[in-house]
Amino acid sequence: MSNQKPSIPKGTRDFGPEEMARRNYIFDTIRGVFKKHGYVPIETPAMENLDTLLGKYGEEGDKLLFKILNSGDFLNGIDPEGMTSGALSMKLCEKGLRYDLTVPFARYVVQHQQEVEFPFRRYQIQPVWRADRPQKGRYREFYQCDADVIGSNSLLNEADLLGIIDTVFSKLNVRAKIKLNNRKILAGIADYIGQPEKITDITVAIDKIEKIGFDAVNQELEQKGVSVQGIYKLEPLFAITGYNQEKLDKLGRILQHSATGLKGIDEIKNLLAYLKPLDLKSTVELDISLARGLNYYTGTIIEVKAMDAEIGSICGGGRYDDLTGIFGLKDISGVGISFGADRIYDVMKHLKLFPGETDRSSQIMFANFGENEALYCLTLLAKLHAAGVSAELYPDNAKLKKQLSYADARHIQFIVLAGENEIREGLLAVKNMVTGEQVKVTPEELVELVKSE
């Protein structure tokens, strides 16, 4: 075999020990909070049947699915002559990599409905894959950390999820602003301008206000067939300012003739009331320009931004009333959130929020002075492991300088030097790499010395 210059597919990443430690710090924090709120874990396969995935993420989403070539003689019985790539791919592939965790979750709930206890509070932390054009902060493989409650339409679930969001970011020391909206308010706005059928177009356009500004949004609305009069009526809506209560009052007056719109306002009011006893640290702000593209949201819409970093949303979610319907289970309401671990990582790295301790490896390394000394150290090593101390023996009888520089690079605090003399005396020389101190201790004292750190 010829030499290959090793590389990985574009948009994917290797994670080394230091990054792993930091990523695990984020995952462990999120997982810990999910658990504390009574959510239980599930995992689904990386590959789903393509018909589970197709049509769930819009036309654009379908194109971004990674498809798996059928195994074996996949061409058997297929004449590719004259077929387009799109048509042929459907013949050659019946599986795809999951695109998010929400659709697999919906599929899971329907498939396992007999085993599931409703309301079902599940969390799921797994990678997803999208054939997006890779760019800064956007990857083709990335982790999502989702928590959803399915089988209950109480707004207490929204409150609980917002409590989770608040706790996670406060534990991670990331100052967060939680933006709320309600799809029914957006529907009310479409009612108000007299074009309820344009709700989707309006939602999609509105979602871009922050990115492309009012003028471009208005242009897009016009293209989509929203009347000029409608566009005029829309504009002041998005200029509504003030505290949440003021905004809701103003909005209530504008949407007074839309039953749906008023219901949305009511839901936000109730949710805000539930949040009071939770005493969140994060700012919570009603933002009626928040739509989050995804058409399956039917009620509450949630998006979280980091206050001290310029980056897209670091968490988002919402309520969907009929996600499981397409898989045959009707009238099951759900609400969920998804943390974007990669963006959170970027924010924390940028703001230097990782604790120094995350990349700890062994606490102790025994230097290697040769066969006999190594055998002597092995007994001690086994004792340390049994006592719960992470420890290792340098495997080769290399120069001490090399061994010490290895320990140093790996941030190992204690080096045990057990040479011929020490073994004869029944003592161990222990060098503290942080303080530079060196002491002689008995093997028994070694465990205590390390544990006291």
Next chain:
Amino acid sequence: MSNQKPSIPKGTRDFGPEEMARRNYIFDTIRGVFKKHGYVPIETPAMENLDTLLGKYGEEGDKLLFKILNSGDFLNGIDPEGMTSGALSMKLCEKGLRYDLTVPFARYVVQHQQEVEFPFRRYQIQPVWRADRPQKGRYREFYQCDADVIGSNSLLNEADLLGIIDTVFSKLNVRAKIKLNNRKILAGIADYIGQPEKITDITVAIDKIEKIGFDAVNQELEQKGVSVQGIYKLEPLFAITGYNQEKLDKLGRILQHSATGLKGIDEIKNLLAYLKPLDLKSTVELDISLARGLNYYTGTIIEVKAMDAEIGSICGGGRYDDLTGIFGLKDISGVGISFGADRIYDVMKHLKLFPGETDRSSQIMFANFGENEALYCLTLLAKLHAAGVSAELYPDNAKLKKQLSYADARHIQFIVLAGENEIREGLLAVKNMVTGEQVKVTPEELVELVKSE
């Protein structure tokens, strides 16, 4: 969209909360021991470039790779006319799902050689994918838990890995038998029968002794061109019995003219000497019929069987002297082990070895008696969460019976009943679902009550 009956690709699995808790118990145990021995984690992408994977697992392995269809207009410039599936697949796909964790690790080490501190002790716990025919206990997606040391040829590394194996299975309460062999002994045997060039065929055939028996193995050897005389000379070798020391002595006499064979015997002797101070609980047995198919092993070969269950190996590994060579980094010796989490799960389930506690969800559930009561409970809930107690509020004002049966199904121990009366009194009724006891406590006493459990 029409209704779809939800399903997942054959050979893949969903894991529900109970299975997840048990699987995490296995993963956490393995991870904990890896860490205690100073191994650090890495993760690599699910997708690798196909040229990283192809040719590494033999012809059969190449066929078992899941290939990813190129994105976009993948047919552009390709005329599929007259191409075989195999040839076409190489035009349509440039990525594949990883087949194991060893080759991606080798690729990682070469690609990141400037950042890596040698000897590099890494662990990696991730799923792998193989387009194998699914059958009982064999899946198309399964997890591997690998630990490898690369950049040191000391047998202390083998000893350390065997220590890890022993600790993992003793923590999991799985009685394990560790089988050892050395590729150099197998080479010595090929020398001994005078056909050193047949080492691979002999290895592959020998590996099947346990599965297909001597006669079938001999037949295969004959087909592969091993002389009848050679086959006669082989047979008594595999009938060698006794303690490890006796076996080594007998083998030493037989292989006395093969320098390689004697080196293999020496390595096993040294390794056994290193194991003494570690005082392993598992049985360690030299088994010269152990070959583990994989041709990249060059020294020690390791395989672990559960003593109380009829199942294939639950862990395996060995030393490879030139794994990174194909990626351009020569003369780096490595040794590694891989735990098969799925098989371990099956063994533990069969032997009922999972502790009852693994599937804990919330410790406390607040029953829901309506709006005002829920608001009252939310404050307490936030306090419990802050105190580190896992707790939830039933989200709907459903019949109490339904709420209790939900709590029961989820093994929640304490139900807090805070109705109108309790709230007026400033007390909470707490029902212990395990003992049936019901007590009234103040909110402050509630935290203590739960924490004392």
